Amino acid sequence: MEQEQLPPQEAAANGACVSLPQFFLIFLKIGAFTFGGGLAMIPFLQAELVERRKWLDNHLFLDYLALAQSIPGPIIVNLAVINGYRLRGLRGSLISLLAMVLPSFLIILTISMFLWPYRDNPLVLSAFQGIRPAVAALIAAAAVKLGLIVLRGRADLFLLFAFFLWGLIVFHIHPLFVIVAGALAGLFLPLQKAGAGELKE
Amino acid sequence: MPILLSLFLSFLKIGFFGFGGGYAMLALIQYETVQVNRWLGSAEFIDILAVAEMTPGPLAINAATFTGYRVAGLGGAVVATLGVVLPSLLIALPAMYLLSRLAHSPWLKKVMAGLHPAVIALIGLAAYVIGKNAVVDLPGALFAAACFLLLLFTRLHPLCYVAAGAVFGLIFYL
Numbered sequence: 001m002e003q004e005q006l007p008p009q010e011a012a013a014n015g016a017c018v019s020l021p022q023f024f025l026i027f028l029k030i031g032a033f034t035f036g037g038g039l040a041m042i043p044f045l046q047a048e049l050v051e052r053r054k055w056l057d058n059h060l061f062l063d064y065l066a067l068a069q070s071i072p073g074p075i076i077v078n079l080a081v082i083n084g085y086r087l088r089g090l091r092g093s094l095i096s097l098l099a100m101v102l103p104s105f106l107i108i109l110t111i112s113m114f115l116w117p118y119r120d121n122p123l124v125l126s127a128f129q130g131i132r133p134a135v136a137a138l139i140a141a142a143a144v145k146l147g148l149i150v151l152r153g154r155a156d157l158f159l160l161f162a163f164f165l166w167g168l169i170v171f172h173i174h175p176l177f178v179i180v181a182g183a184l185a186g187l188f189l190p191l192q193k194a195g196a197g198e199l200k201e
Numbered sequence: 202m203p204i205l206l207s208l209f210l211s212f213l214k215i216g217f218f219g220f221g222g223g224y225a226m227l228a229l230i231q232y233e234t235v236q237v238n239r240w241l242g243s244a245e246f247i248d249i250l251a252v253a254e255m256t257p258g259p260l261a262i263n264a265a266t267f268t269g270y271r272v273a274g275l276g277g278a279v280v281a282t283l284g285v286v287l288p289s290l291l292i293a294l295p296a297m298y299l300l301s302r303l304a305h306s307p308w309l310k311k312v313m314a315g316l317h318p319a320v321i322a323l324i325g326l327a328a329y330v331i332g333k334n335a336v337v338d339l340p341g342a343l344f345a346a347a348c349f350l351l352l353l354f355t356r357l358h359p360l361c362y363v364a365a366g367a368v369f370g371l372i373f374y375l
Contacts (some may be wrong), residue, residue: 071293074259090294134345157318165326187311
């Protein structure tokens with residue numbers, strides 16, 4: 001970890017250091033050029049905010065990452081809101097949220113308007129038919145990788161996971177119910193502390 | 202209920218209860234858009250995920266914008282996207298005030314310990330539902346299995362799998 005030249009609190013308190021347009025551009029750049037979903041953006045955000053601009057130190061960034069993962073919503077969107085607020089208050093959080101969402105919104109809008117009509121083309125149709133199993137594999141692999149981080153060596157957590165998955169698949173339990181049941185199980189069952197790993201790719 | 206309002210409320214619900222990030226939110230999104238409201242077909246839903254893997258941006262935003270546009274045009278895209286990000290704003294800011302106290306609270310650790318298996322189960326459900334709809338024949342199953350093994354044991358970029366899938370599809374299904 002590098003030594004800070006200026007404590008992040010001071011850098012953040014000094015409004016001149018963090019201009020809103022600059023802030024907007026940073027989040028816009030990350031939102032527009034990072035492929036592979038929100039999780040892929042985290043290292044870029046860390047590089048920009050911590051290493052390049054030195055607005056935060058690594059410790060605080062990791063605290064914020066843990067917070068962004070603990071609350072509902074897309075992790076990178078939470079992270080944008082939190083860092084925006086930390087650096088420039090409510091306006092900062094609105095600006096970073098807008099900048100994070102805008103590229104994705106515009107790209108998907110363009111695709112839906114102009115490219116989706118070509119989905120009925122036989123070439124596109126067969127390509128998508130081949131891509132679908134790959135998408136299923138991507139999500140299954142994400143489940144296994146995250147499961148290995150969180151559930152490894154924890155028979156109680158694994159049982160709870162198996163129980164939830166069984167209920168979801170066999171009895172079509174509502175997904176919201178599983179979220180609530182998980183929180184309640186955590187409160188009332190002796191699950192002790194969570195696995196060492198945080199939820200990340 | 203007017204369509205814009207029901208789109209907004211659906212995605213607001215997804216945002217409020219979407220613990221565990223994008224992949225865990227997929228189960229909720231699939232439930233709301235395909236099963237309950239029938240805004241999208243199950244194949245179309247998977248194709249949106251494929252597009253989301255090919256384009257920058259968070260998965261949940263991509264899915265919200267796309268579903269909103271398909272259902273109610275530009276206005277739909279705006280309200281669905283707003284709905285899915287609004288909870289982040291409403292929850293993240295108060296949570297920051299509590300961060301110093303919450304970070305080491307045994308109470309939060311307990312809740313998180315129970316939420317982790319729930320979140321993994323939701324991703325498992327998404328994989329199951331999507332797999333059931335995506336894999337329709339033996340070549341597809343073999344291709345999915347090959348992708349799955351490569352994903353577990355190599356660090357290839359997700360785009361590689363989408364590209365390989367397109368080539369596979371053009372060879373086998375054209």
